[in-house]
Structure formats: C-alpha cells, structure tokens
Amino acid sequence: MKFSGGVHPAYHKDTAGLQIEAMPLLHRYVVPIAQHLGAPGKVLVAKGDRVARWQPLSEPVGFVSVPVHAPTSGTVKQVAALPHPLGRPMLAVEIESDGEDRPWEGLAPPADWRRLESAELRRAIQAAGVVGMGGATFPTHVKLSPPAEKKVDLLILNGAECEPYLTADHRVMLEQAAEVMEGLGLMMRVLGVTRACVGIESNKPDALEALRRACPPDVAAEFTLLETKYPQGSEKHLIYALCGRRVPPGGLPMDVGCVVQNVGTAVACLEAVRDGLPMTERVATVTGAAINVPHNLRVRVGAPLLDVLAHCGGVTPDVGKVIFGGPMMGIGQFDMDVPLIKGTSGVLCLRDDEAARFEGGPCIRCGACVDACPMGLVPSAMGLIAERFRFEELGDWHVLDCIECGSCAYVCPSRRPLVQHFKRGKAEWREILDGRRAKAEREAERQSAAAKA
C-alpha cells in the first residue's frame, strides 16, 4: 500500500558500496549521559576513576531511562557539561583512553535468547543501554513492553532508510544479515508475536535478498520491497505501507498492534543478549560532497566529531554545513567538539554552495505543501498562523500530528521555514494545553471544596 504525500529528493546514496570499516581507537571519548529520550541516568563515576570498556558510566533512573557505557578503558578526565549534538552543553563523561581497551569483568555472560524468558531479555536490553538507532533514540525495552491492554500481533523491522545520503542501515543489512534476523527473532520472542514484516525501500533490493537468505527457519518473517519515497521510514507510514493499519492521531504504533524497530537496533539487542555486550558502538555514514574520503564507519559512541572527520580525510575547504543525521531531519552542528552518540546515523558534510541559506518569502497559497504532507495536514495554513503567533488556533489544524519530516519545506517554492514554525507551534500548543488542564484541575478542586463547605 502506498501512503499519500511524501517527496522524492535526490538520494545521493553514494556510499552504498563501501564496506563498514571499524574506526581505530581514539585517545579521547566524550560520552553524554543523555543519549536517549527519557530521564538521563545517574552518573556512577567521578574524575580520576579508572574505567574498563563496557563498564556502565550511569545507571537508569526509572523505567524510561537507560545507562551509558564506557567505549574503551581509560581514566575519567572530567564529568561536566560538555558540547552535545542537540546544541546545548549537557552532562557528559570525558574518558582519556589508556590504549589497552581492557574489557570490564562485570559483563553479563553470553546467553541463548531462545531459552530466556521475555522479562529476562527485556532486562538485558535495558542494562545494555539499547535505544532506537533510527535516530529517535527511544529506549528499546520500553517499546518492547506494551501494556497488557494493547495486544501487539506484528513486529515491523524498519530497513527503509529513506533519508538521502545515509547508507549505514543498508550496509548493516548486507554485512550483518544473520545478526539482524536473529535480533528480529529475539525481539519477536520478547513481544510474544508470531508474525514479523521487514520493510525495505526498492532502491536496496540486495539488502532484502540478503536478509531473506539469512532468515533462520524459526523466524517467521515476510519481506516487502517498498516504494522509494521519503518519509517511507517514518513509523506510521511504514505501518500503513506494510499492513494497511492507520495509527490514530496522537496514538502509538501499539494502538494498532504494531511495534517498529530499526535494523541496527535488532543487532544491538542480539549483541546485548548473545554476547552480553552493552551498546557502545554504532554504524554511521560519513558522507557528502565536502568530505574527502566518505566512509561507512563502525564508530564508538562518544568519538569526537573532529576525530571522525580527520579519519575520513578531513573536510574540504569549501565545507558549508555539517549535519548529524540526514539532510531532511538531521541537526546542523556548530561545534566540531561534539561527540557522535547512539542516535547519530550519519555525518553529512555539505559544500557551502549546497547548504543554501534561504530567506523565507510570503506564502503564495500554491498548495504544494498540502500535496507533499504525508500526514494529510495543511502546512500552508499552519505556517501562516504560527508566523502570526496565534498558536491557540494551531490545535484546530492538528499541529501535534506533524512528524517534522520536512516534506512541506522541501517543496515550498517560497522557501518558508515551515518545520521551524511547527516545532515552535507544537511546543506552544502543548503549553496551552497544559495551561488549560491545570486551570480545569484548579476549577474542579475549587468546586469540590465549595461543595464540601
């Protein structure tokens, strides 16, 4: 099934043929404590401590929280607010490597996922700090713990990789196909589902073939080649494309019986259980016209951007913009000292002339954004409202359904900063809703007090 809307940007998957290469050990890593959506963990180490590879640096506080682990052995130089890819300094542990890469003695013993109960598997996944590797970094064990009233019958493996330039998932599917499928089986066991769908965009038929061949006999997976269209990898659109179910507005995939997981996450879950290894590395694509030697890199979490760029031959003199993630939804970076984190699927280096800086013009009501919006919203109207700061009207236009994919801004002939408007608009509308809720609660309290009196 095809979802309506979406766009066809130039794909630039130039690195699809490059084998994953392990990045050599660096002498310095900066590991932010907050690399996931949810409560940041509690720091377990202090300045001067010796740490080993895979040793936990923080412990989760609460359910929606995961630990982070040391990417190598060495000494803790400082625990302080350091540059973070999200733009403002955040608490991080800086480790000076001792070059030994000594593993931690406290690692969980290797186990067979086919023999473990789902609660044990979930615990192992949380302890290993596994988060969604598509970029949203939501803790995986939470997604694998649907409440009892939500019956999940389908696990979807997301290999769409619809963002232009990025090829990390593509390479993982080709080179670690067996692990991806084992990981899928593991997650099916956690959820207790018997059916799984694998969705891959039609520009990666080799990846689909590799996964099909590697599929173990006891993992019941269906394979579908999807239309190559952005944002095919968005959860809601992937679900619709694969099984025709529509996630209700404001709802989650589990409301329609689905859970979606990225292929990299499947590998991380398997490594957490099969090898007892926490998530301390990921595959990231370093690409773009402004990087000298593009790579698909297996990079340890916490590697400073400058070192990663240097390993790829450095940037060309005409570099204009460095983005974490893809060009559609990635975050531009201004500090070359930020580390690559669990959610960094790629580093995109654009030339100055590619990184055009638009001056947004007035809306000409052409409706191109309405055709492009995969959520069926009316970006033109919402943009005009947000521009005039009339945020209380945005609720009527379902601004919270916006997935910030950027299709509207991509097609806008007037180059309007629509996604920025909606990010602001969503924040303001949520605040308005909170205010109304608080007011209603106060009112109810007063009435009950008056009734008592």
Next chain:
Amino acid sequence: MLVPTVVLSGIGLLSGLGLALAARAFAVETDPRQDRITEALPGANCGGCGFAGCGDFAGAVVRGDATPDGCPVCDQETRRLVASIVGLTVQDRAPQVALILCQGGDDVAAKKYRYNGLASCASAALLGGGDKACGAGCLGLGDCQRACAFGAVEMMPSGVARIIPARCTACGQCVAACPKDLIKLVPAEATIHVLCSNHDRGPAAKKACAVACLGCKKCEKSFAEDPRIKVADFLAYIDYEHVPDDPALAALCPTGSLVYRGAAAPAAERTSS
C-alpha cells in the same frame, strides 16, 4: 417627499422602541462596582494581572477571585480607589520597573552559529538555546518588544533589548515573553544593577561576552563585613533594599556588567525615576 420621510422616521422610532424594550427585558445584571472598577483601571487591557483585560479583572475583584492590588500597572492612588470600591484596603507597594539583565549586543558578545530562521526569540531558543555563544544572552529578536502594550521596550542597533523606564508600567508581560528569563522587575528607585545572567566560570563567560559578570567578587569585597552585593554561582546578585546609591561601586567592575543608572548617570541610561 413627505411620505418617505414619515415612513422612515416611523420605522426608526419603532425599531428604537423595540431596542429599548429589549434592553430592559434582557438586561444583563452586573455588579455596579464592576463598572466603577473598570472605569478606574488604566484600560490598556495589557493582561499583566493575568486576566483577559481590565473588565475581566474588575469582575474577578468583585467576585473575590483577585486582590484589589492585582493590577501591576496602575499607581497607588488607583489601587486604593479599587480597594475602597469593594471595601478593602491595600498595602502600599514600591513602584517597580522591568530590567533586561543582559547588555551583550553583537558588538561585544560572540555567536556560535548563523541563525536565519523566524525572527522570534522563542523560535531561535529551540535551536540549542539560540545563536549567542553565551547560554544566557539576549537573542535580540524582540519577543519582549512584541509583548509590551506600552511601547516600553526598544531594540538597540547592537541587537539587544532595552527598557525605556519612563514608559514601563511593570506589568510583567515582557518577563513572561522572554524565553531566556532575562527580564526581572526591580524597584524603580534602584540605581545599581548587575546586567548579566551568565553563570559560567570567569574564563568561559569572558570568551562568550566582553560585558559578562565573571564572578570575580570585586564588588562583593568592597563591602567590609556585610556585603550588599553577593556573588553566587559566578554571578553577582544585588540586595536591592540595601545597596547604596553610589556610582563608584559600578566603577569597580572590570567588565562593566555592574552598572550605575541613577541620577548622576547620563539621562539616556537612567533607570531610576
């Protein structure tokens, strides 16, 4: 000529009579005190009281949902009048004025990236806290100016906002509008201010902005035993009730983040009335 005149006047008279009767029959009963309070209030409908406008606030006072001194804009006389209408008394309150605790314009403060999005501070602040290298700096896109119903905020050419004290009514709308929490209401007669909100250590603060408070404590140490200016977390704080009206104090500050805005200052810089 006569017929249309009579017919039209007749229709007019009949409609008028209908309206007059309807006004009597469907009259909305309001507390007369509410109208008197509304009349006494400034009528700017600025929202500084937290209600939808002056009329709404007056209704709230009559119902007892708001205190008579809830209007931050009106003077002491008006507050007393409002209180007397509902038979209450109010405490005297020192007049206040808004103050922007940042003077880091583009000439002195570094930027960390080029921002070319929507010209609104709150939008810019969503992108890593804004483009100022100082995490606490004024973004200069005028959210406070738009929020002010009295035209009391001016945007300086250097890209930082400034309050015009003569126009400021201390309604607090700019305080709520600033996404960086840089605006505070201070006593109107205060003359010494710390115009900085940066809590970074000295070297980091200095790197980001030439007029940042470094937390050097020169101002704190100038008081022998009982400091009226205290440095906490690398930022100086003023005890507005007790700090002396002394231009020499501001001269101690190595970066100029401690400023004198009293009677002896040039007219354009004064904040005290």
